[in-house]
Amino acid sequence: MDPSILRQLKxxxxxxxxxxxxxxxxxxxxxxxVDKHRPGAVVFAQTTQQVSQIMRLASDKKIPVVPRGAGTxxxxxxxxxxxxxxxxxxxxxxxxxxxxxNQRAVVQPGVVNLELxxxxxxxxxxxxxxxxxxxxxxxxxxxxxxxGGPHTLALGVTVNHVTxxxxxxxxxxxxxxxxxxxxxxxxxxxxxxxxxxxTMGVVTRITVKLTKLPEHVTTxxxxxxxxxxxxxxxxxxxxxxxxxxxxxxxxxWMVRCVEANVHAGYPEDAAAVLLIELEGMREVxxxxxxxxxAVCLQQKAREVRHxxxxxxxxxxxxxxxxxxxxxxxxxxxxxxxxGVIPRTKVPYTLAEIExxxxxxxxxxxxxxxxxxxxxxxxxxxxSRDPVQTENSRKAAKEIxxxxxxxxxxxxxxxxxxxxxxxxxxxxxxxxDLEVMVRLxxxxxxxxxxxxxxxxxxxxxxxxxxxxLPKAKVEPVEGVPV
Amino acid sequence: MNAVTSVASLDRExxxxxxxxxxxxxxxxxxxxxxxxxxxxxxxxxxxxxxxLANERDLVVAPAGGLTKQQIGGVPERxxxxxxxxxxxxxxxxxxxxxxxxxxxGMPFAEMQRRLGEHQQWVPCDAxxxxxxxxxxxxxxxxxxxxxxxxxxxxxxxxxxxxxxADGKVVKGGGRVVKNVAGYDLMKLLTGxxxxxxxxTRANFKVFPRPRQTRTFICSFHSLEEALQSRTRLxxxxxxxxxMEIVSPRAMEYLCDPSPVHDPDDYAPEQPLSxxxxxxxxxxxxxxxxxxxxxxxRELGAAVTRTLEGxxxxxxxxxxxxxxxxxxxxxxxxxVMYTHLAIQSVGPAxxxxxxxxxxxxxxxxxxxxxxxxxxxxxxxxxxxDPPSAMQYANCVSAFRGMLPAGSSAEVAHCPVEAKLHFDVxxxxxxxxxxxxxxxxxxDAKNILNRGRFIV
Numbered sequence: 001m002d003p004s005i006l007r008q009l010k011x012x013x014x015x016x017x018x019x020x021x022x023x024x025x026x027x028x029x030x031x032x033x034v035d036k037h038r039p040g041a042v043v044f045a046q047t048t049q050q051v052s053q054i055m056r057l058a059s060d061k062k063i064p065v066v067p068r069g070a071g072t073x074x075x076x077x078x079x080x081x082x083x084x085x086x087x088x089x090x091x092x093x094x095x096x097x098x099x100x101x102n103q104r105a106v107v108q109p110g111v112v113n114l115e116l117x118x119x120x121x122x123x124x125x126x127x128x129x130x131x132x133x134x135x136x137x138x139x140x141x142x143x144x145x146x147x148g149g150p151h152t153l154a155l156g157v158t159v160n161h162v163t164x165x166x167x168x169x170x171x172x173x174x175x176x177x178x179x180x181x182x183x184x185x186x187x188x189x190x191x192x193x194x195x196x197x198x199t200m201g202v203v204t205r206i207t208v209k210l211t212k213l214p215e216h217v218t219t220x221x222x223x224x225x226x227x228x229x230x231x232x233x234x235x236x237x238x239x240x241x242x243x244x245x246x247x248x249x250x251x252x253w254m255v256r257c258v259e260a261n262v263h264a265g266y267p268e269d270a271a272a273v274l275l276i277e278l279e280g281m282r283e284v285x286x287x288x289x290x291x292x293x294a295v296c297l298q299q300k301a302r303e304v305r306h307x308x309x310x311x312x313x314x315x316x317x318x319x320x321x322x323x324x325x326x327x328x329x330x331x332x333x334x335x336x337x338x339g340v341i342p343r344t345k346v347p348y349t350l351a352e353i354e355x356x357x358x359x360x361x362x363x364x365x366x367x368x369x370x371x372x373x374x375x376x377x378x379x380x381x382x383s384r385d386p387v388q389t390e391n392s393r394k395a396a397k398e399i400x401x402x403x404x405x406x407x408x409x410x411x412x413x414x415x416x417x418x419x420x421x422x423x424x425x426x427x428x429x430x431x432d433l434e435v436m437v438r439l440x441x442x443x444x445x446x447x448x449x450x451x452x453x454x455x456x457x458x459x460x461x462x463x464x465x466x467x468l469p470k471a472k473v474e475p476v477e478g479v480p481v
Numbered sequence: 482m483n484a485v486t487s488v489a490s491l492d493r494e495x496x497x498x499x500x501x502x503x504x505x506x507x508x509x510x511x512x513x514x515x516x517x518x519x520x521x522x523x524x525x526x527x528x529x530x531x532x533x534l535a536n537e538r539d540l541v542v543a544p545a546g547g548l549t550k551q552q553i554g555g556v557p558e559r560x561x562x563x564x565x566x567x568x569x570x571x572x573x574x575x576x577x578x579x580x581x582x583x584x585x586x587g588m589p590f591a592e593m594q595r596r597l598g599e600h601q602q603w604v605p606c607d608a609x610x611x612x613x614x615x616x617x618x619x620x621x622x623x624x625x626x627x628x629x630x631x632x633x634x635x636x637x638x639x640x641x642x643x644x645x646x647a648d649g650k651v652v653k654g655g656g657r658v659v660k661n662v663a664g665y666d667l668m669k670l671l672t673g674x675x676x677x678x679x680x681x682t683r684a685n686f687k688v689f690p691r692p693r694q695t696r697t698f699i700c701s702f703h704s705l706e707e708a709l710q711s712r713t714r715l716x717x718x719x720x721x722x723x724x725m726e727i728v729s730p731r732a733m734e735y736l737c738d739p740s741p742v743h744d745p746d747d748y749a750p751e752q753p754l755s756x757x758x759x760x761x762x763x764x765x766x767x768x769x770x771x772x773x774x775x776x777x778x779r780e781l782g783a784a785v786t787r788t789l790e791g792x793x794x795x796x797x798x799x800x801x802x803x804x805x806x807x808x809x810x811x812x813x814x815x816x817v818m819y820t821h822l823a824i825q826s827v828g829p830a831x832x833x834x835x836x837x838x839x840x841x842x843x844x845x846x847x848x849x850x851x852x853x854x855x856x857x858x859x860x861x862x863x864x865x866d867p868p869s870a871m872q873y874a875n876c877v878s879a880f881r882g883m884l885p886a887g888s889s890a891e892v893a894h895c896p897v898e899a900k901l902h903f904d905v906x907x908x909x910x911x912x913x914x915x916x917x918x919x920x921x922x923x924d925a926k927n928i929l930n931r932g933r934f935i936v
């Protein structure tokens with residue numbers, strides 16, 4: 001990077017807030033996905049004003065800027081393209097306000113997701129969106145990706161919980177979108193901005209809804225001899241009139257994989273298990289637990305376990321929560337996919353994934369948010385073997401094609417980023433994408449911010465995955481995790 | 482070329498696109514402006530062709546559904562084409578197991594709801610006039626009713642959309658699955674955009690299981706403060722009611738079927754001899770089994786003055802949804818505002834209404850979502866001393882001036898003459914310049930609803 005740019009960055013953010021040595025930059029060349037690219041420099045902003053000055057400098061000099069939170073993203077959204085400046089928001093990590101009477105919190109983008117629930121649980125509230133990286137990922141990153149999580153089935157994803165933002169535009173201008181009120185007069189730019197993957201502006205302050213802690217929570221584990229029965233249960237539960245807080249499925253291979261790792265008590269000969277969480281008023285939860293249990297048995301569950309207390313509940317969840325780590329012990333490389341299908345198509349899609357797995361001779365484990373049809377197939381391969389590496393990519397592509405065939409989507413919560421940019425044309429027409437580009441240009445006309453992401457301007461293929469970043473935050477007592 | 486021949490030639494060109502029988506004239510006016518021609522395209526492609534033509538000729542287009550909310554907004558200079566979506570009225574896909582539905586934008590909402598009802602499902606929206614209102618119209622106006630308290634806004638259920646841009650491109654966003662982050666969230670952008678960005682042609686919703694049993698608890702209080710204190714206690718309790726409305730004393734007489742009144746400006750309360758009500762009410766609607774509802778009764782205790790179930794309960798909530806219509810059917814010169822407030826700004830906003838209205842010879846009444854800050858405020862003129870256009874403007878500015886920072890309050894209805902004296906949309910915390918940049922990005926010539934919305 002041009003030394004005069006580095007000098008100016010240091011002048012704006014401070015000497016200790018700019019990295020430019022290759023060994024330092026190496027730490028910022030990847031995220032939790034598969035892409036790698038070394039940035040030209042990394043700068044840590046501490047204030048909105050600094051972000052604004054950095055953006056103005058970058059705009060003047062036409063240097064691309066890639067905003068970054070904790071780097072837990074899975075689609076390469078925070079990976080630098082060309083000689084970009086990585087703008088880290090990790091030091092803007094203060095909870096600015098907890099406003100219990102208005103059921104809102106105002107946070108800086110670098111606040112870790114779980115930190116907010118930890119800080120609000122004593123007031124009887126928490127922050128509902130719970131991506132599985134919630135101990136490390138930042139709320140700013142969640143806003144960029146419109147992150148989901150197991151408990152978004154009943155409560156919605158990030159966009160349903162953000163009511164206001166302060167945003168720095170590429171030219172350095174600072175604008176407000178929304179506030180503490182639920183929805184303001186005029187266009188809903190707040191909702192439109194969430195999920196824009198850092199291509200419209202840098203969010204420097206976020207107002208989020210706080211959710212009242214449920215009076216009662218319980219978890220059921222349904223154990224199945226066939227995947228079809230488990231999949232049919234998912235449809236039958238929603239048709240029975242119950243919307244669970246979470247409805248997760250692990251297939252037989254995943255069950256054995258997690259059992260070898262943590263002994264959550266899942267039977268190793270099961271073809272699939274369903275984790276069903278219910279929450280709300282005590283009476284509601286108790287009635288729903290009975291109803292759901294009956295539905296599971298009707299759909300040929302061979303056994304339904306009901307957590308009697310919090311300890312048992314945590315044990316039932318242990319397998320799900322450690323699933324990715326368990327796979328990591330079996331195979332050093334795996335490719336985490338993220339696709340969505342209509343929930344009635346779960347059995348067909350799983351059969352199709354099984355066929356793809358056999359075709360390429362690669363193990364594919366399935367652990368996913370069954371309630372909303374959001375699949376996470378994990379494709380195992382040996383990264384030292386170029387044929388397997390290539391095949392894992394082909395298998396992923398076929399799984400995505402299958403999701404699209406059933407009327408689904410190429411990503412439910414991980415984002416498009418770099419990874420799936422090439423697949424956007426399979427889902428959207430040129431006109432669709434052109435209108436998206438026109439709208440992006442209203443915010444980011446010269447593509448200074450996160451260029452060449454999300455919407456393709458050339459065809460592109462993507463690869464493979466690495467280890468997840470370490471947890472930074474542990475839940476305090478009472479936080480529903 | 483004079484205006485007559487240009488209109489005649491436009492009619493011919495539109496007829497060439499949609500067929501002669503789908504081009505007509507109308508007497509319907511939008512704030513006093515009668516559209517030159519009405520066109521009813523039968524497909525998204527025909528909508529595209531109409532818009533391309535309009536865009537080339539710089540003709541102003543007003544997208545239209547059930548015509549229930551067209552009077553909202555500024556007074557247009559002219560409307561060349563009223564583009565009706567009425568023929569785009571099919572259910573295109575519905576699989577109850579998926580809990581999703583795809584419908585044409587011109588379908589009346591109630592029709593879709595009946596179809597979902599066959600499977601004990603619904604899209605939880607209880608805005609007014611659902612028999613006439615179309616899906617597209619409800620989305621465009623961001624309409625909501627009491628169910629918004631728990632279920633949220635229409636934009637929260639909209640998972641996919643097809644629309645046509647001002648230059649005639651047929652575009653889609655989202656898809657048919659409930660979780661989807663591929664591409665920008667065009668659903669959020671279009672919902673509540675009042676037809677100013679594009680013409681919606683199809684909508685995909687996620688649908689929900691419909692509660693099988695509900696009960697309504699009406700709690701009465703001597704003052705607004707007491708009503709708000711009860712709200713705080715509810716927030717702190719484990720109860721999770723489906724609706725939580727606040728009803729001002731004057732509003733109660735509008736929560737009933739309208740009586741036939743000859744002079745719309747004649748102030749005609751239902752019981753003219755009784756003293757005006759002084760109570761504030763907090764009205765809760767809860768869903769669940771007998772056991773669950775019994776818990777509500779226990780926890781709410783003596784605050785409950787009435788309990789409603791079954792047909793009477795349904796009727797009551799229809800009245801709540803139609804509060805604005807009940808007011809306007811009796812006072813055609815009433816002013817109606819919609820507020821967007823932080824939870825704790827509900828009290829100050831209601832106080833501001835009660836304090837400002839009398840200064841301008843207006844009678845205040847309010848119904849709204851106590852838990853989300855979306856209130857419907859009515860300011861009704863006294864028949865003995867009707868306010869001047871300026872009085873409406875002054876009342877609005879006095880009221881807005883008393884709102885806590887970050888609030889917005891748009892005037893949804895008032896006499897057209899008054900609209901010339903103030904901005905019906907008012908201020909908003911969201912950057913308006915940015916909104917206009919977004920508008921320019923997809924309607925560069927400003928042909929869609931020009932002069933009517935905030936952009």
